[in-house]
Amino acid sequence: MTQAVTHIATSDEKSVTVRGKDLCEELIGERTFTEMIYFLSVGRMPSTAEARVLDACLVTLMEHGWVPTSIVTRLVADSVPDDVQVAMAAGLLSVGPVFAGTMEGCAEILAEGIRSGEDPDVYCKRVAEEYVGTKRPVPGFGHRLHKPDDPRSIKLLRVAEENGLRGRYVDLLLTLSREVDAARGGRHLTINATGMIAALFLEIGIPLKAGRGMAVVSRAGGLLGHVVEEFNEPSARKIWQLTREGIPYSAPEETQA
Amino acid sequence: MTQAVTHIATSDEKSVTVRGKDLCEELIGERTFTEMIYFLSVGRMPSTAEARVLDACLVTLMEHGWVPTSIVTRLVADSVPDDVQVAMAAGLLSVGPVFAGTMEGCAEILAEGIRSGEDPDVYCKRVAEEYVGTKRPVPGFGHRLHKPDDPRSIKLLRVAEENGLRGRYVDLLLTLSREVDAARGGRHLTINATGMIAALFLEIGIPLKAGRGMAVVSRAGGLLGHVVEEFNEPSARKIWQLTREGIPYSAPEETQA
């Protein structure tokens, strides 16, 4: 079997080394947690502008109130109160294709558009018409609640611009937005937060496969807040009661042996 | 049943609110991810000094090379490659009492020492003699590899001092360290990273129950690096092979019906 190696970390009596850097001399107290997340997943330290944009994305993804992720964490925190990592991990399991998948779908469209070298207007028109024509949701567009525009996307765009990181992926997303509206006969559909974050992750060089992982790290921070609140002002038993009362039993119809 | 409420988040057409603050106006682009983690678990924004110390702690806890957490994540990433949240959550499940528990044990000793109002020297002498006398490991002390001192604790102490956050909990830990050495007849035992972080979390007001959750958030960042490396330079199959070859089968001895 071929050898396997790791480039992540090693340590000896006097020091710890993380990806070639001395943990105590170069990282602790010298770099923020956000810079380190970038460093460990991209392999180089971010510029100040890249770190600011990543911070903005992580802050955006942290918290969405009552969603499956937070409901699951609250229920498990009530069942396993002394091991909070269990409740947090249970919640993180639901950061899956249904909710995080739109970010990945949007990133793939943008990456393909740049990779192909095709004229952006032509590419976006074709993609928009394809999705709208087949009535499939365009990944990264639309929001259940936020209308006409998702305020998070607008703010994220501003952060990118202020940091000089509005580049070709963001521009392609804005072109796509225009074409989506056109394909819908002028009815506006917002770029949502996951769509804008997909573009920003591409701008700052986050690998496609790491995008969902970034969402996981961010949500872990949000779930910590839910665990703390569950201990102080419990919701789990109420969720349980609401479910019992709101989804009643009815006898199955199937013939049984 | 009494009403349950949440203070964490809500949203409407035009805005998202997180713990009373407007997400788009006051948080995205205005606050770092580290500040938000603090905000969601403590309930107020940290000072600049508190955020720096929290950053230092999170950076310290992120990465330890090959430990159960990272080995588990690598194996699950190989089995479930398209849902990285599964691999990361599996790894986080092992941030349990055995490894994270020493941080909590140390924090309890320090919190109790301050709460009791007892003379620090007397308190620490008693605690040190109790542990050393019964040959139990002192939570937050000692390290398998780092000798004579864990370099991370030294650097963390420096960060706390530079930010004006060396307070009574840190001082109590240093007193305890002196008494542990004395109880061991002068043989020095290092304050390890989890011990120093326990003191720093107390200094900056992290609730005891949130300490392990902080370790979970930090490790999530570290595990993202492992997931990315597993896709580029796999280790999982090698871990599997090493286990197969290194831990052989031998027939059981028990009498069987």
Add this chain to the structure above:
Amino acid sequence: MTQAVTHIATSDEKSVTVRGKDLCEELIGERTFTEMIYFLSVGRMPSTAEARVLDACLVTLMEHGWVPTSIVTRLVADSVPDDVQVAMAAGLLSVGPVFAGTMEGCAEILAEGIRSGEDPDVYCKRVAEEYVGTKRPVPGFGHRLHKPDDPRSIKLLRVAEENGLRGRYVDLLLTLSREVDAARGGRHLTINATGMIAALFLEIGIPLKAGRGMAVVSRAGGLLGHVVEEFNEPSARKIWQLTREGIPYSAPEETQA
């Protein structure tokens, strides 16, 4: 480092061996799943009577309708629909100390009573008065809904008797029940299902530490039913909606920096 070995399984070109037995010749088609669960956790094959009692216990623990375990599984199945193991594992995480702990607490009382060799009446009177006197719930007793008696305990007792497995642990539990009622001034409190199962697991030689694991295996079977129902008649989105509507946001009171 000392050698580590496993006694569980090995295989070669022609055969698979599980705990010393040939999988294809002695186990597949020759033994039930229940017998195998016993075999793998106890180390010997159960008698017919032991297997029947274990079957009765596993059937009892499988399904409880809407509880945290099933609610969690439904939510995660909706978020990660193509990997049902994720939904099932998420639900199983909540088979923790709060719900499964009463079985373990009851088992410890019974095991200690037999181990001590003390007179059963004296032992049970003391234990009952201790719990009732300090108003702590007696592990394995009482039920939110089933009154005056948990019908599952009554049936499980009958199954044990019919299979000749009503032994000293069951008798001790019945004595304890009498003493609990006496300590409560004659107000009857039922032995619940987890209490009777604790006694039955001891009768058939399941190690204390394996008891919760048995509950996990049994619940895994129950959760499979929930996953299948979620795909055919979804409840997850309704649980989400009930939570959103039933647990509203209110602004936090704390002063914020």
Add this chain to the structure above:
Amino acid sequence: MTQAVTHIATSDEKSVTVRGKDLCEELIGERTFTEMIYFLSVGRMPSTAEARVLDACLVTLMEHGWVPTSIVTRLVADSVPDDVQVAMAAGLLSVGPVFAGTMEGCAEILAEGIRSGEDPDVYCKRVAEEYVGTKRPVPGFGHRLHKPDDPRSIKLLRVAEENGLRGRYVDLLLTLSREVDAARGGRHLTINATGMIAALFLEIGIPLKAGRGMAVVSRAGGLLGHVVEEFNEPSARKIWQLTREGIPYSAPEETQA
């Protein structure tokens, strides 16, 4: 919002009802755990023959010695020793597309073959040539170790025949096997255990989506054995040591900011 209901379970003071049956009168002590697993996922009780075949499949899937599933469970059991559900759930997370996927892929081929009504010989020839021609592994065929034949498939086939459950899906699998060998120029490739189980699940009416869930329930039983062994004869620390020593650190090459 439309109403949601569940057909799984309900209870009142005197009884528990599971899918329309009285738990205490009709199920506990009357049905095996295997029958109940079938009942909860298929919606009707199995015949004796169906239960025997399901037992054979569950026994086959339980245990594979050192695989990611069991390695993960051992590591987490060492980190979180008092909550065995955490270790078992962590291991179950890896019952994913890579390992369980071949069962699903094979089931889809067989289901499609029957659904299409195409001549079995023609269908199997086409499928076999497609896979072999494009050098893709045929789902349900081949085994790393077992040659020329996987002994589990042979035994499972015998169990099906003895119980009168060798039907059209099994026959189609055997036809496919002949055509796979033919497409490989006569070089024999075994039907493996997951392939034969795919056919048997179809014969006994297990829904396609429930197949992986069956594997999860079965593996839960196997992992309980690993948890028990870990407490008695630990392997986790050895796995850790083997990994540390076998997969060394080497400095990363990338240029770093």
